[in-house]
Amino acid sequence: MGAQRLVVIGGDAAGMSAASQARKRRGPDELTIVAFERGRYTSYSACGIPYWISGAVEDMDKLVSRTPEKHRDNGIDMRTRTEVIAIDVAARTVRARDLDGGREYDEPYDDLVYATGSVPARPPVPGIDAAGVYGVQTLDDGAALRAELDGGHVQHVVIIGGGYIGLEVAEACQVRGLDVTVVDRSATPVGTFDPDVGEFIADAVRNMGVKLVMSDGVAEIETGADGQAVAVHTASGRRLPADLVVLGLGVRPNVALAREAGIPLGPSGGIAVDHRMRTQAEGVWAAGDCVESIHRLSGQRVVVALGTHANKQGRVAGINLGGGYATFPGVIGTAITKVCDLEVARTGLSEREADEAGYRFVTAVVDSTTKAGYFPGAAQIRLKLIAEQRTGRLLGAQIVGREDAAKRIDVLATAIWNEMDVDEVLSLDLSYAPPFSPVWDPVLIAARKAFDAVDAEARSPDDQPG
Amino acid sequence: MGAQRLVVIGGDAAGMSAASQARKRRGPDELTIVAFERGRYTSYSACGIPYWISGAVEDMDKLVSRTPEKHRDNGIDMRTRTEVIAIDVAARTVRARDLDGGREYDEPYDDLVYATGSVPARPPVPGIDAAGVYGVQTLDDGAALRAELDGGHVQHVVIIGGGYIGLEVAEACQVRGLDVTVVDRSATPVGTFDPDVGEFIADAVRNMGVKLVMSDGVAEIETGADGQAVAVHTASGRRLPADLVVLGLGVRPNVALAREAGIPLGPSGGIAVDHRMRTQAEGVWAAGDCVESIHRLSGQRVVVALGTHANKQGRVAGINLGGGYATFPGVIGTAITKVCDLEVARTGLSEREADEAGYRFVTAVVDSTTKAGYFPGAAQIRLKLIAEQRTGRLLGAQIVGREDAAKRIDVLATAIWNEMDVDEVLSLDLSYAPPFSPVWDPVLIAARKAFDAVDAEARSPDDQPG
Structure with missing residues (x-):
């Protein structure tokens, strides 16, 4: 019996993470890997584009973490400027078109990774x-x-x-x-x-x-x-x-090909996948901006277009189709950005999202500093926490501030991931030294204030007797 | 019946946090609070002293978060330059000496907070x-x-x-x-x-x-x-x-007074307290550098002299003696510092500590950058993770790097606190944008490598058959 065939549609984060993981586990004798990419580039940081446009990043090549040549050196048959125009899930073939030469041809697969990313709304x-x-x-x-x-x-x-x-x-x-x-x-x-x-x-x-x-x-x-x-x-x-x-305006999952091929979509409009990144079509996996994920707090299926998820999901798909076992356990809506010198970040649910998910909650907002207040360079940081009524479970957090403010969101993301109550968050053994935080880290101050809000709400007369 | 009497020994973080929390819950009609401090200053940041010595902090007053006058305004009878020289736990009195006038006198208490801090080794x-x-x-x-x-x-x-x-x-x-x-x-x-x-x-x-x-x-x-x-x-x-x-050389808990008064010490040499910061002497609470805490990973009692614990413990003591309920759930050994422009941090157990606690473990070391590699100002960061064999439970982490490296330890501290396995850590929904991290945050890369090490160890032949 000859080598199995893996075809990958999409040469960026998700698709090429899957291809690389599969290659790591299965050598060329066992697995032939063909990857199609419509564009000229592979494995690049789309998130870095604004910084190349501004000139902060001087050279476009710096955004590329792995070129087509590197993938070929790794034993992947990487075909750029080649668009997949149809998938036949029954015959297990894809139809490819060479965008420069115009030639069209079929490519058979045993496993297919659908990683077409997103298109702008x-x-x-x-x-x-x-x-x-x-x-x-x-x-x-x-x-x-x-x-x-x-x-x-x-x-x-x-x-x-x-x-x-x-x-x-x-x-x-x-x-x-x-x-x-x-x-x-x-x-x-x-x-x-x-x-x-x-x-x-x-x-x-x-x-x-x-x-x-x-x-x-x-x-x-x-x-x-x-x-x-x-x-x-x-x-x-x-x-x-x-x-x-x-x-x-944000993006939509690029699912046109999948829809035409009969690969089922989920309620959010992204491709439906299980925890191992399998679609509901035999032999077809999907990963990245085109799939939907479970939001661990709302329980809803959501499409979140973000390189970090694409990389993780591609890795999971590649491990599984390479014969291993891995799962992608969902998202909690963490995001971060910088506007001039203002840093903003969020995780979990916003007030509106918590409301829509049916939670009752209290909020707490605190202003603090990124270093000890007396320390040179201490910058402003404002944290907003959203905690469930009665239980005190942390549901969401938002940070806005200056230098060194926003990355603290990761502590809150980890707390939310673990379903911590604000009462326990305020006890966390977080690091302290004057160049790094006040003696009560802003995260802990916010948790303390949220705990007080939960406590106060619990003591207030119930507005719905009966 | 007159007001209850609270006496506090030690006017810094632990003692004054306790006093402030008690005052918040009990007004002056219900609770009289007398606080003794041997020195001239109250509620200051001892951790800030090096930065005042260097001149980075210009004014010593900036290190003081609450002066004796402020405490007095808050209804606390704050007596500085007054040393407590003996405690009579049977009679429920302390013997105080005015260091300037030389006068000695007894002060009765219903509740006593022992917060004498530490002395240098x-x-x-x-x-x-x-x-x-x-x-x-x-x-x-x-x-x-x-x-x-x-x-x-x-x-x-x-x-x-x-x-x-x-x-x-x-x-x-x-x-x-x-x-x-x-x-x-x-x-x-x-x-x-x-x-x-x-x-x-x-x-x-x-x-x-x-x-x-x-x-x-x-x-x-x-x-x-x-x-x-x-x-x-x-x-x-x-x-x-x-x-x-x-x-x-580090510090020893300042327990001379407690020892003389028969307030029991624990195996570590610090004052033994329960989760609510009660000592084993009736009506006596203790908090801060002088007490021992439970290390959540080793299960051992340890003395950790750190302002962040002192503040939390003081708060817990103050809430409890003020009639509320709060606990201090222990420490995991988180610490951070800066040496010139080198940032270092740790949490959980070091290799030696994990060994002493009887864990079998694997380690993983990764080098990465604090921002996307192509982003201006991306600095070096090295992470070392220690994970339990077989289970993959994260036991410890150490970070060394330049600007914006070390504070990431808090994510790992939160993961350790929640007893996460490295397999789950690598799936965490941490924030990503090029000015803040590579698409795989260094924390996730380290978890991925630690997972590989756990996996490799599990596949290796067992060295202890039988």
């Missing part, structure tokens, strides 16, 4: 497909966007969507000296934060000179005679001049 | 009590040490003991342009780290220009005709000139 408005409208999902996208900026004719940039990517690209363009406006339907940027935290983000964005048009949507993208975008019209009737429009 | 060598030999436990100690340095006649400083405090004071003196030598019996500084990590600390100390005399003890302190220390003689026969000698 595109509002269904006139002009959305005009020249000058860019996504920033792939390194090819990023290269095109940067080439446009380097062309020197861009002066006005409008970013549609004030989420993480939207703000990161806004800052990058602002650093390049451009006139930047961000349009978003929410009242405050990064709508996954509660509005009280979002206000800090809004201030930071404005302070760096980026204009914010909030609580407003996009109605139309006006194009010039040459078909190039020239302005964005908002729902409220504003006209924002735009030589360049960036889609920062 | 003093090697029993000739000359140890000479003028010019300083501890750095109290703000009065710090003020005396700084006055000596400000006097301008000090040129050579010898620090006995290369632990946290020893190195912090060494750096402070070095910053002041002095000739500094650290003497320690261990092979590497901060002996609570494994030697492989300790080597990095040794290099950092030497690189800043501080001399290290390791694997050597102190035999004698030579004094001049005026009784002032002039040199330190080591066990190996070296003579180190010293205008100033600092005791950095």
